Structures are given as structure tokens and as C-alpha cells.
Amino acid sequence: MIQKILSYDTPRSIALSMLLLCIFAGLALAPFLFPGVRTVDTAARICIFIVLVASYDLLLGYGGIVSFAHTMFFGVGAYSVALTSLHLGRGFDALILGAAIGAVLATCLAAAIGLFSLRVRAIFFAMITLAVASALAVLVSQFSDLTGGEDGLTFKLPRELGPAFKFGQTLFDGTVFGVKLNGKLLTYYLVFGTSLVLFLITLRLVNAPFGRVLQAIRENEFRAEAIGYRVVHYKIAATCLSAAIASCAGALYAIWLRYVGPSTTLSLELMIDILLILVIGGMGTIYGAVIGATLFLLTENYLQAAMGRLTSGIGDIPVVSALLSPDRWLLWMGILFIVSVYCFPKGIVGHFRKDP
């Protein structure tokens, strides 16, 4: 049964399985195990980032295609949900419609970019996506009438997802293990459940014949073409699928934050975070997204504080304290990233698996 859910692509390492199980349990029970606004927020972000990075893995790890427009698709999903919620009023219909519009829009955009760049040269795709994504980010911040510009948009969710909505009053007296049963909890489980489904869909995609063909293209494009696969079609399909999933992740992110803005959904920094997570976690494994996202977001939220304490311990040696300052943690992530590409091309997951 579990085998089937995981599309017969099990972690294939006891240590890795345990780790994944821990992360799964931790995320599934996060509101009960780690109650608190900040911890639940971190858990929700981890869920969303797992989906976002897994969808990127479909492209980079399986297809060997480098895209810098993944945040663009993420942002398209987020803005669609925000705009439909604003203009159609709060309601689940608006959320679903927004997510659907976002997914369709992202797919069309991906197909358009893919059509005129993938047929020439894979390297064009990386450069063109970077240019297009940044142009869109500029557009979003300039057309502030529609998008709220740099400030972004705040919108209201359906009443059932708000903290004021209470349920289970009669059955559980409103709390379970000391956790209040309210709309926020429901939102978390909406995010968690949808993320889980999206993740399993991604896992299924890469283990379907489609994923195998993508891998074949990555290994030897010429030969895949010679066998008779339309390489360009597969690449464009991978781009579209990955864009659609990323857009769904964006919709979830917007729902969770009840806000969208260029810096949270469209920035190049976010794109670089995705790259870092995937490469450190392990490209071409899908599970790398889980490990990477968990590690990265925990580090971002908690280790930075530890780095802060460390620096205060060191005192005021000019450059050293600047290097170790918590604001500079990207520096260390960058170095880790380079080392990963050189030494652990399959990332943490590949290190655990140790199979060819």
C-alpha cells in the first residue's frame, strides 16, 4: 500500500526512511507537537517549499533543464489566488478558481517560453527564464493599481479559515491536547494535505514512463532523440507540469500568508533559495526536496539565532564578526552549495543512498 502511494520509489535507505518518517510525522502533527505561532508557520512554509522544490526537481534533477523562472510560476499562482479573493470576495470558490487560473496561466507561460527557447539550446532557456522572470517582477512592482506594487496585496480568506472560526466546541470542548481548534488549524491542514497530494503527484510523475524519458534525455539527448522521442516536446511538457505544480504551491503560500508581495513570491533571492535547497538536498531524487527544504527553513529560522549568539561570543573582530553575522548565512549556504555541486552531486539523499 505504502509502496503504491510512493509510486514504488521508496527512499531505499534505512537512515533516510527514518529521517523522512520523522519529518512526515513532525509536519503532520506540527500544531500539536510544537504549538506556537512561529513553529506552525515554519512547518507550513516547509510543506509549501517541499512542493515548490520537488516541482523544480522535476525540471532540473530529472530533465536537466535549468530554469530561473520557477518563482515566476510560484508568483503567478499566489497572485491569482490573491486577486480572485479580492475581486470575487472571500470564499472557497474564489480560492479554487484562483488556483486554477494560476495553474493554467503558469502552464501557458511555461509553454510559451519553452517553445522559443528550448528548441534552440538548453542554455538559452536558463538565460531567457532569468530575463523574463525579472521582467515580470518589475512589471508587478510597476503596475501597482492591479498588484499593489512593492507593498503587495492583503486579502481575506473564507471565514472557515480565519482564527475566529471555532469548531468542535461540543465534542472536544474546543481544544485537543491544549491546542485550540480554530480556522488557523484548518488552514494548516489544508496546506499540509494539499502539499502531500502535490508531492505524491510529483513522485508519480517522475516514476511514470514520462519521468524515465526525461532522465534519458538528461543523460543523452541525442540518443533519446534517435530512439524516437521528441525531446523538445518532453522538455516543454516537463516545464509546463513543473510550472503548474509550482503555481499550486504559490496558491498555498498566498492562502497561508493571506498576503502576496513581490519579495515573498517573485524575487531572485527566493529563486536562489530554491536552487540551494534542491542541490543541497539532492537533485533528481524528489526526496531531496523534503530533506533540503526542512533543513534550509529550520536553519533559516533557528540557526541564524544561534549564529547571532556565536557572534556575540566572538566579540568585535571586524571582518570575522561580519562573516559570521547571522545576516551572512547565505554566504555559508553559497559555499555549501558549491561544495555540494563538486562533491555530492546527489546531495544529502544521494549520500544516504550510496547506490549508483
Next chain:
Amino acid sequence: MADQIDHLIEDAPILRLDAVHTDIRQYHILNGVDLVVPRGQVTMLLGRNGVGKTTTLRSIMGHWRIHRGSITFNGADISTQPTADIARAGIGYVPEDMGIFSDLTVEENMQLAAFSGPMSATRLGWIFATFPPLKTLWHTEAGHLSGGQKQMLSVARAMIEERELYIIDEPTKGLAPAIVATMVRALQDLKDQGASILMVEQNFAVAAALGDTAHVMVDGAVKWSGPMRALAEDLDLQRSLMGFSLQTAARDQSATKSS
């Protein structure tokens, strides 16, 4: 005594390959090639398609790295040296695909080939006399040349610089008979100047006309070595090594000679 040593050095082969193995990705192409190129002679490397002749030449130039064996040029092992240093040691190379820089003019191609400085007027005069079209097309972009003219340019590029050894990969491939004759004469000139030549040739008539020694490769190794004349005369040997005999080739040869 000193004379004797000089004599010994002169007798030593200019190039020798000992048990050379080369892999191209996962394919094992060369399977222990032993080859000796005597000084001042034309050595032919023969064999059917796909037996590893071009790979052998590319291995000598360092375009493919050998993973076992040794390549000795003038007494020094060059198998681990960068391609540029192998060329500088005194090897001129004409690759199978001619390696023409098509965006550069004929003149620029030649300037680049004159590694040690400006082109020598004598050698240039000799090249123009041998390959008159190059003079006519001196300022043309090399990409606009015909196949035969490109082959002339490719050989001329090797000739402009005085090298001890010329490695030439199929100089007559796809050429009209008249140009084959021009090419044969150019190579004969080169040989008469005392250069050593290692050449892959599919045109057996040309090989028989120019070659002193021959090595025949089968399946990534040299199967037969000996004087070119011995091979040219032994039809059965040719058939067993290369799957054809000189009888058909002899007609080509007489055609070449009479032109």
C-alpha cells in the same frame, strides 16, 4: 665514437607507440597498439573503417588521452603532455575533418599555422607552386572553399612550418583524381625534404605509391607490419587484412599515374 652515437640516434625511430590503449567514454577503441615510425620515411597506417586508425592519430596528438601504454617522440614520452606541447615538439597534424577555421581567410589560416613567427617566403612559394588555388583564393574566407581546396589548405597549413613529423589523416578523402595527384606530389615533396610522415590512407593506390612501411590495424591493434611493397604484392594478405585486393586498386593506381 661520437659518429656512432649520432648514427644510433638517427636510426632510432622518430615515433613509437607501445601497447597503447585508448577509451572513448565507455568504448574501448584501441587495444594495445604497437607502432614504429622510422625517421625520414613515409609510414602508412591502413585498415578497414572503424578499426581505430584515426583514434590512433588523435591519441598521438593528445586529443584523446591514452590510459595505458606509452607514446615516445624523439625519445621522450609525450603521452601525458598537452596537445599544444606535442605540436611544439615538432609534429604537424592534418586531421580527418581538415580542421579548417572557416570564418578566417586562407591567409589567416596560414598565419595561424606559422607557429614560430612570420611565414617563410621560401616555404610559401613552394606551397603556392604546389597548390596554385590557394594563391588565387588567398583573401577568401576559408568557409567558402570547395572540399578539395580545403584539403589543400589543411595540408598547406601543416607544410608551412618545418616539422620533424607530419601526421596526416586521409589527405585524399573525397577528392577528384586530379587533385589526388596534386596531393601525392605535395607529400612526395615533403618526403624528399627529409621529413617523416605518418599517414592514414584509404586509397590503396596512393598508399602503395607513397608508402615505405605499412601497418595494418584490425580491431584496435596493429595486426601486420612490414614494407609497403610486400603488402602491395601480396593479394591474399591484403584480402585477409583489409577485405579487398590490389587488383581493383591497381586500376586506380595506373589512372593516377597517367594523369
Next chain:
Amino acid sequence: MTHAPEHNPQIQQMTLQQRLAPAWPGLLVPLLMCAGFALTLNPSSWLTLTLSGLAMGLMIFIMASGMTLVFGLMDVINFGHGAFVSLGAFVGVSVLFALGHLTAAPSVALNLLAVLMAICAGMAATALAGWAFERVIVKPVQGNHLNQILVTVGGLIVAEQLIIVLWGPEEIYFTRPEALKGSFIIGSIAVEKFRLVAVCIGIVVFAAMHFVLRRTKIGLIVRAGVQNGEMVEALGYRLRQVFVAVFVTGCALAGLGGVMWALYQEVITAHMGNQAMILIFIVVIIGGLGSIEGCFIGALLVGLLQNYVAFVEPKLALVSNIGLMVAILVWRPMGLIPVVKAK
């Protein structure tokens, strides 16, 4: 045997269309200028826009040229190129600050000397950094585009963070030296001084590059290496050294571009390289990866178009470049001047 008499080559007259075909990309620039005039219908503002478009285009060209050449020569794509733009700008501006007495002096010569020293310092720093970058980041991943992109992006992150460590995360505002402020007034037309200087420097750099590539042996090696590196090595040239030299020069040029960009904007941030990089990519793709002439034309097109469009509708300036890129790729999928590899 005689001298192959039947082999007597003749050069056919080409038709006008055939002869015009290679000139098309070059004709785009004057065409765009005319279109710009039609758009503005005002000679003085057209001239101002054209000058600033040329200045911007030439600055982008300076920054992009190294990247396109490195790609052409060694098939190396450097996503960290923008970091050198930032580095050059920061070093250059620091030197300008240190030479405050020269930049504030009322003498044109002293002002220009300060700018020259800033440029030299910026180029030296980026050249050195480029050499290190090539060693540590680029060399180990040669021949693998995917890893190249990843590792150079990693290099970009690290370089950007190091700049913040050294200069702090805030934007740094400054003013140009006295001599480069303001404009010359010729009749009714105001010509901004710095833009004129930028155009001059850009033209000098392009001319120098053109001369080196067309008239010197090293240029021959580079041009031949772009087509068939293996053969260049077989002729005895150590292409690896040439490549490192080109890489370092390219980084130094990015540094020069960075200093000029900083003087143009009068503000520097650690992220300025990223913004420049987007324009650099657009230019390099438009021109054809690996082609220096294409890069020049592409840069001028982008600079001019951006300024003309900004005059009509400022919000569409960056998007217009994307539009230009799409249009060019539809017309010529490999860019204006495609570079054909031998293999």
C-alpha cells in the same frame, strides 16, 4: 603529372540580396534610430535619447563582451559575471571616495585623473578576482553546462555576500566628479557630459577589441579557437592560457562597465550586478552567443530601445527588451550573428 589545370576556381558574383544578408543585423541600429525619431518627432529630445541610449548600450556592451567571448571560446557560461560588475563598481567608487580631494577640485584634468584611477583600480580588482574565480569555480566544471550554471550561480551568491561583508548592505550614494556633472549646451540641445564620456570610452573599447581580434595573432587564436579549439591546440597554441587571459580580460571589462554604470547611476548596491546581468543576458542572446559583433549590435539595440520606450511609456522599458529578444529569436533562433562551431 601537370598542375591540375581543370581545377581553376572562380568567384561568382553574388546577388544584391545575398550581399545584403550579412549586413542586415548591422542595419538594425540605424533603422531603430529612425524609428525612434518617428516616435519622438522632436530633434532635440531625439538626440538626447539617442545619446543616452548609445551610452547605455555601450556600457552594456563593455560588460557583456567578456561573457560572450568566454562562451564562444570555451563553451563556458558564467552566471556569476554580474558579480564582477558589482565588484568593479564598489572598488571604483571606494577609490573615488579616497581621492575626494581630486574629485572635488575644480580642475577637469584632476577630475578625469581620479576617474581614470578609479577605473584602473576597478579593473585590476576584477581581473584578479576573475583569475581566482576561474581557478576555483569555473575550471573544475568545464564541459558540463548544468554544473557550470549551478556553480557559477553559487559563486555569484558568495561574491555578493562578500561584497556586503566588505562594504555593508546599504546602498551607497555619491556624486560624480565636478567635471562630469551637467551638460554641454549646443544650440537648443543639451548633451550630458558623462554620457558623452561613456560613449567615447565605449567606442574606444570596441575599436580596441576589434583591432585585437582582427589584426593580431592573439586575436586570430581567439577567433579560430571559437570555431575549433582542438585544431588550434594541434597547431601548438596553449588554448587554456588564452582562455584564462580572455576570462580575466572579460572580468576586467565587466569591472570597467561597473565603474561606468556606477558613475551613471550615482548609487551602488551589492545587487546592481544582478540587474546588469539581466540586460547582459538579453544582449548576449540577441547578438548570438559567442559573437562579439552581435553583442555590440545587440547592446546598442537594447540601449536605444530602452530609452525610446522609456520616453513614451516608462513602465514598459524593461519589457520592451524582452519583446525585442523574442522578436529577434523568432526571426533568427540562434541570435543575430550565430556562431557556428566546427563540431
